Amino acid sequence: MTSFKLFKAGQFSPLSAAISVATTVQSFAHRHPRRVSAAVLTVLAGSAVTAFGVSDLGALPQGPAPVITQITETIEPSQLAEQVQAVDSQSLTLYRSELTRPADTVDSLLKRLGVDDADAAQFIRHDAVAANLLKGRTGKAIKALVEDGRLRELIVRGPAGDGDNETHFTRLTIERTANGFTARQQIVPLEVRQQLVSGTIQSSLFAAADDAGMPDAVTTQVAEIFGSDIDFRRELRKGDTFSALYEAHAADGEPITWGHASGKVLAARFINKGETHDAVWYQESGRKGAYFDLTGKSKTRAFLASPLAFSRVTSGFAMRFHPIQKTWKAHLGVDFGAPTGTPVRSVGNGVVSFAGVQNGYGNVVQIQHNGDRTTVYAHLSRIDVRRGQRIDQGDRIGAVGATGWATGPHLHFEFKVNGKQIDPMVIARASESLQLSPQSLGAFKKVATTVAQRLNQASDWHTAGAQTGPRFE
Structure with a gap:
């Protein structure tokens, strides 16, 4: 029980209180004279600053003296002991997440999940469905409910089969029941x-x-x-x-x-x-x-701006120091650095005018487009088209390599107009673009x-x- 008290008027003497305060101040002043001086100066300075905003209190009417009444109220504290005991009696359930790794075993995976449960490990090793946990690809997402080191539930989500199935995933669920562990596997649509x-x-x-x-x-x-x-x-x-x-x-x-x-x-x-x-x-x-x-x-x-999916460019359309001839000369094309085997695509519709070996270009493909425009793809590791074949924009025509005069795997690409090399970016920006039909334009907007x-x-x-x-x- 806690009590709060206010004193009634007359239960203390104002004179005795004043004497007590004066005695305290006097004692403090003897012990700390400098502090008192500083405090007084501060008070005086503050009074000077604020004097213009203070009214003449003496002119105000004086009201009756306040009546102070003693009030005693009992406050019942919250049942803290019972609440602490209730929280302490609750079991702690841990929810953990992990990804499977190439070197994982059942024991190493369960250890990372905070599971110390021999029965769970034994079940996963020997149950035909549960054993799928570590089969197939790594990188599967795992969620585990753990209570005092014992496994209560394990949910594993991974790809549906060995291929890149873009519509479904596999959900493997392992649960502890009154009769032991159970496991089930489902194929579920991806959201x-x-x-x-x-x-x-x-x-x-x-x-x-x-x-x-x-x-x-x-x-x-x-x-x-x-x-x-x-x-x-x-x-x-x-x-x-x-x-x-x-x-x-x-x-x-x-x-x-x-x-x-x-x-x-x-x-x-x-x-x-x-x-x-x-x-x-x-x-x-x-x-x-x-x-x-x-x-x-x-x-x-x-026309596309690049014959490769977005990649770094090692040598642009400009002057450069030739790495083999050791002289400065115009580089009338663009070199795209990429690993050997990277797919090379046609930047526009056309017909293959050449597909074979050509001196320093090594394996090369040339495509004739409309309007006396030609593209050249050189140093290919392989050629996937033949002369006279019709090609659509984006079709694969070969793969990056280092054939001919090449110091490393890359694609040398040229764009020619009437036989003259032009910066491919300039051509791409100036090329024609399509427009929506009037019937579809309103819905599109x-x-x-x-x-x-x-x-x-x-x-x-x-x-x-x-x-x-x-x-x-």
Whole structure:
């Protein structure tokens, strides 16, 4: 029981109280004369400053003396002892997450999960279904419910089969029951969810994408989408920003860690040197889907900017010191550094005019396009087309290699107009683009307006510093 008391008027003497206070002050002054002097000066200075805002209290009417009444109230404290005992009696259940590793055994995996349970380990080793835990690919996502070191439930999510099944996943569940452990395995559809992410360039596109939590596959798509608008080799600037709305695959509501975790980019924005570039995925009835800007103009042009999926460029269209001839000369093409075997694609529709070996070019393919335009692909490790074959934009024509006069694996690429080499980026930007039909333009603009609002939202989050990674939509 706790009591609070207020004293009635008359239960103490004002005179005795004043004498007591005076005695205390006098004692303090003798012991600390300098502190008292400083305090007095401070009070006087404060009084001087505030005097203009203080009224003449003597002019105010004096009211009756206050009546002070003693009040005693009993307060019952909370039943803390009982609450502490109730919390202490509750069992502690741990929920842990892990990924399977190549060198995992049943014991090593259970140890990382905080499981010290011989019965569980024995069951997983000998049960035909539970043994699938460590079969197949590594990188499976594991969730475990553990109580005092004993396994209560283990859920394993991984790919459905050995292939990259993009529609389903395998869920393996191991549970402890009154009669021992049970195991069951199910094939479950993957969820397709939308994620929104933004980032700012500090050094490179991929570094900024990693900081923003954007998967490499999405980053590559973004670079491909804007490849004809932005020269990522020479025009990327610190402070450029990007946003992307893309499909993400989830298993039981959690992002997957295997296969194609991310899908198609649905919309993207890239602000380069203050200029905004937008792209929205849209599919007209009866036609292939494509990316369009907010006005309905296709981002797909007659020629791609690169014969490789987005990669680093080792030697651009400019003067260079030739690594073999040891002289400075014009490099009338672009060299793309990439591992041997990297697929090489045609940058536009055309017909193969040459496919074979050509001196310093090694294995080379030439494609004739409309309007006296020709493309050359050199140093190939293999050739996958033949002379006279008709090729569509994006078709594979060979693979990166180091044949001919090459110091290492790379692709030498040239774009010629009337036999004269031209910078491929200039051609890509000047090439024709498609337009949506008038019948589809109205519906597209409604979609584009909604998407633009979501990209604006992503940019706002990023600017405010509130976004720490992709957001599910």
